[in-house]
Amino acid sequence: MDRQLGTLLVVEDYDDVRTVLRLLLQCDHYRVLEAATGRQALNILKTESPDLIIMDLGLPELDGFETMRRIRKNEAFQDTPIIVLTAYTGPFHYQAALRAGGNYIMGKPVDFEELEELIHNILAGSITTHRGSQLGTTDATPPLHSHSPSQVAKHSLVNH
Numbered sequence: 001m002d003r004q005l006g007t008l009l010v011v012e013d014y015d016d017v018r019t020v021l022r023l024l025l026q027c028d029h030y031r032v033l034e035a036a037t038g039r040q041a042l043n044i045l046k047t048e049s050p051d052l053i054i055m056d057l058g059l060p061e062l063d064g065f066e067t068m069r070r071i072r073k074n075e076a077f078q079d080t081p082i083i084v085l086t087a088y089t090g091p092f093h094y095q096a097a098l099r100a101g102g103n104y105i106m107g108k109p110v111d112f113e114e115l116e117e118l119i120h121n122i123l124a125g126s127i128t129t130h131r132g133s134q135l136g137t138t139d140a141t142p143p144l145h146s147h148s149p150s151q152v153a154k155h156s157l158v159n160h
């Protein structure tokens with residue numbers, strides 16, 4: 001436990017996927033919090049401050065979009081990186097996810113290696129929500145929240 005690299009919150013209603021993610025990320029020395037619903041995620045955030053959130057969109061009751069909107073309403077989590085996992089493709093869907101508060105989009109089925117790399121890069125600071133959105137680049141780009149979400153979406157589309 002002394003080698004923990006950070007705390008991640010995984011929000012995913014599908015037990016198998018959530019469990020695989022947890023095991024994988026624990027192997028990578030992250031502390032992993034799990035939520036099966038949006039409400040569970042919001043409850044966890046009352047007492048925990050994860051370094052990064054992995055968010056499924058298709059969730060019962062409170063979907064991922066609404067969950068992210070509520071998370072972003074809390075000032076404490078305005079800058080917490082959120083990686084959105086979604087089976088839906090298409091620019092409209094990606095834009096909606098970014099508008100709701102997501103920073104990065106990954107298609108399902110999840111490419112675990114790519115996800116691990118993305119998490120690592122975000123937490124290592126080589127990618128932040130205030131800098132370049134493309135993997136491996138260090139070029140300064142406008143902050144995601146002010147008008148560069150299309151870049152992330154394009155990047156995700158290319159990699160899908």
Ligand code: CA
Nearest residue numbers: 013056058059
């Ligand atoms: Ca789901």
